[in-house]
Amino acid sequence: MTVTGIRLHAPAPGWSLEADVVVVGSGVAGLTAALRCDAAGLRTVVVTKARLDDGSTRWAQGGIAAALGEGDTPEQHLDDTLVAGAGLCDEEAVRILVTEGPDAVRRLIDTGAHFDTDEAGGIQLTREGGHHRRRIAHAGGDATGAEISRALVDAVRARGLRTVENALVLDLLTDADGRAAGVSLHVMGEGQHDGVGAVHAPAVVLATGGMGQVFSATTNPSVSTGDGVALALRAGAEVSDLEFVQFHPTVLFLGADAEGQQPLVSEAVRGEGAHLVDADGVRFMAGQHELAELAPRDIVAKGIMRRMQEQGAEHMYLDARHFGAEMWEHRFPTILAACRAHGIDPVTDPVPVAPAAHYASGGVRTDHHGRTTVPGLYACGEVACTGVHGANRLASNSLLEGLVYAERIAADIAARHADDGLHARVPAPVAPAQKPAHPLLAPEARLAIQRTMTEGAGVLRSAASLEKAAERLDRLHAEARDALAEHGKTAEPGVDAWEATNLLCVARVLVAAARLREETRGCHWREDHADRDDAGWRRHVVVRLNPDRTLAVRTTDTADFPPTVLRAPGTDRAGETPVRRPEPRPRPQEQ
Numbered sequence: 001m002t003v004t005g006i007r008l009h010a011p012a013p014g015w016s017l018e019a020d021v022v023v024v025g026s027g028v029a030g031l032t033a034a035l036r037c038d039a040a041g042l043r044t045v046v047v048t049k050a051r052l053d054d055g056s057t058r059w060a061q062g063g064i065a066a067a068l069g070e071g072d073t074p075e076q077h078l079d080d081t082l083v084a085g086a087g088l089c090d091e092e093a094v095r096i097l098v099t100e101g102p103d104a105v106r107r108l109i110d111t112g113a114h115f116d117t118d119e120a121g122g123i124q125l126t127r128e129g130g131h132h133r134r135r136i137a138h139a140g141g142d143a144t145g146a147e148i149s150r151a152l153v154d155a156v157r158a159r160g161l162r163t164v165e166n167a168l169v170l171d172l173l174t175d176a177d178g179r180a181a182g183v184s185l186h187v188m189g190e191g192q193h194d195g196v197g198a199v200h201a202p203a204v205v206l207a208t209g210g211m212g213q214v215f216s217a218t219t220n221p222s223v224s225t226g227d228g229v230a231l232a233l234r235a236g237a238e239v240s241d242l243e244f245v246q247f248h249p250t251v252l253f254l255g256a257d258a259e260g261q262q263p264l265v266s267e268a269v270r271g272e273g274a275h276l277v278d279a280d281g282v283r284f285m286a287g288q289h290e291l292a293e294l295a296p297r298d299i300v301a302k303g304i305m306r307r308m309q310e311q312g313a314e315h316m317y318l319d320a321r322h323f324g325a326e327m328w329e330h331r332f333p334t335i336l337a338a339c340r341a342h343g344i345d346p347v348t349d350p351v352p353v354a355p356a357a358h359y360a361s362g363g364v365r366t367d368h369h370g371r372t373t374v375p376g377l378y379a380c381g382e383v384a385c386t387g388v389h390g391a392n393r394l395a396s397n398s399l400l401e402g403l404v405y406a407e408r409i410a411a412d413i414a415a416r417h418a419d420d421g422l423h424a425r426v427p428a429p430v431a432p433a434q435k436p437a438h439p440l441l442a443p444e445a446r447l448a449i450q451r452t453m454t455e456g457a458g459v460l461r462s463a464a465s466l467e468k469a470a471e472r473l474d475r476l477h478a479e480a481r482d483a484l485a486e487h488g489k490t491a492e493p494g495v496d497a498w499e500a501t502n503l504l505c506v507a508r509v510l511v512a513a514a515r516l517r518e519e520t521r522g523c524h525w526r527e528d529h530a531d532r533d534d535a536g537w538r539r540h541v542v543v544r545l546n547p548d549r550t551l552a553v554r555t556t557d558t559a560d561f562p563p564t565v566l567r568a569p570g571t572d573r574a575g576e577t578p579v580r581r582p583e584p585r586p587r588p589q590e591q
Helices: 028-039 073-085 093-113 144-159 229-237 267-271 297-309 323-330 333-340 397-420 445-457 463-487 495-516
Strands: 014-020 021-024 044-047 162-164 167-174 180-187 193-201 203-206 245-254 275-278 317-318 351-358 363-365 376-378 543-545 551-555
Touching: 021 028, 021 180, 021 317, 028 044, 028 144, 028 203, 028 397, 093 144, 093 333, 093 397, 144 397, 167 193, 167 229, 167 463, 167 495, 180 203, 203 229, 229 363, 229 376, 229 495, 245 267, 245 297, 275 297, 297 317, 297 351, 323 333, 376 397, 445 463, 445 495, 463 495, 495 543, 495 551
Parallel strands: 014 193, 021 044, 021 203, 044 162, 203 376
Antiparallel strands: 167 180, 180 193, 245 351, 275 317, 317 351, 543 551
């Protein structure tokens, strides 16, 4: 690994805690990892940017996918996931997801989550885009994430886990050997801790969620500023496939100038029979794909954008008037309320929709146990790139990935604890550099970054648009760098400046990867390279940050994910017995 020595400009920590593991993030991935670590007897601290229940998980409407229904199998779920991933999924990672997923959902139910049930008392299942079977479990109609978040938060509080809320993580602390030694963080507001502090621990789990706020319009909450990816890059970790940002096809259109978090109209609405239509009422997805409106998200988003271009329109419509008031009120109460709050009644009118940034399929590169290329640093959930999603996430696989890989991380940390005696070894972090190693951007740069990314690296991309975006981002980076080098000046440390700096970091990596990938694949759509190129691009783009803050960008030789740590031949992780992998079987035709 490369030790960059780069940290954000921030005051020295004024307080500290010690733990066996610190989990950063309080969504489904973070809280599941924390609960499993605590159950294994590990001293666990949860750090979260807002309140415990304030992350992206609670905004998830559609549900959680798993082969729970009669006649469904993990193999069928695997097939649908691989097709959606457009040739870049790690098949073994997907196999882990779909085989361990059903029991992980059952453990979530045992934790206290209540899913909607049918008349017989079984879990009620629905369909979403890319799924050939009903396998989406939901709660409260369209409030699945809120219910999962409630159950996990209640469990964390019941177990008395130590939590630090309203805390923005700043940087990874490392020991003299380059291993994780905890994190520095800034607590916003008054409480048990205030200002900059540190949690010292030999295991750090990043579960910080997404980076949707890098774009002007997104379904992500305001806290989703790519903090985990930026932290990992500064720590020397590798990120992979950041060009694959999924734009959700059906986001409530609030106007061409609308910015910030936008209301999502769940894919489950289409799963229950809603149709995409243009202003003339024509169903334009029919005939474009065998699943029509339930095609994988990248195909539906492209179909909407093409129709908008053809007609010079700013949006399309989602027509579910045939549902009737009762179905809207009981199955989709959250979406109904959001639409009505903006003056639209889906019971009587088609809903205006357009794609908006939704989910990062790429992220901090991990192995099958959630380990990154930095020893002791783990990642799970949206911040991670496990290989499950490939070039385009299958609908409702994200909550399942958070569950399954968080449990695997906890098991790995517990095994290390048993082997190494982590209780007795809280590592001493290396002292930070005397001068700020990473210049901070002024808070107002955030808006410039978002507009640059939407214009140049949004749903539609080209060499020209990406070059212009790269030039603007590089200019922001150079101005901050030069001000620090020539005058010793940087923006005043604070939450807004740290977030803007993180956004610039992930934006530069995303654009660099998108410029390199000269093809259209999954949710990466290059207008100047309209076709998928398996011969040249069935491989991954991997990026790390050099000590001089330049980007090192490379591609893998094949579609296989390289290991994150050196392993003995024939083993799945260092020191483990050999794993027998099944022979690959023919896959269904990818769309």
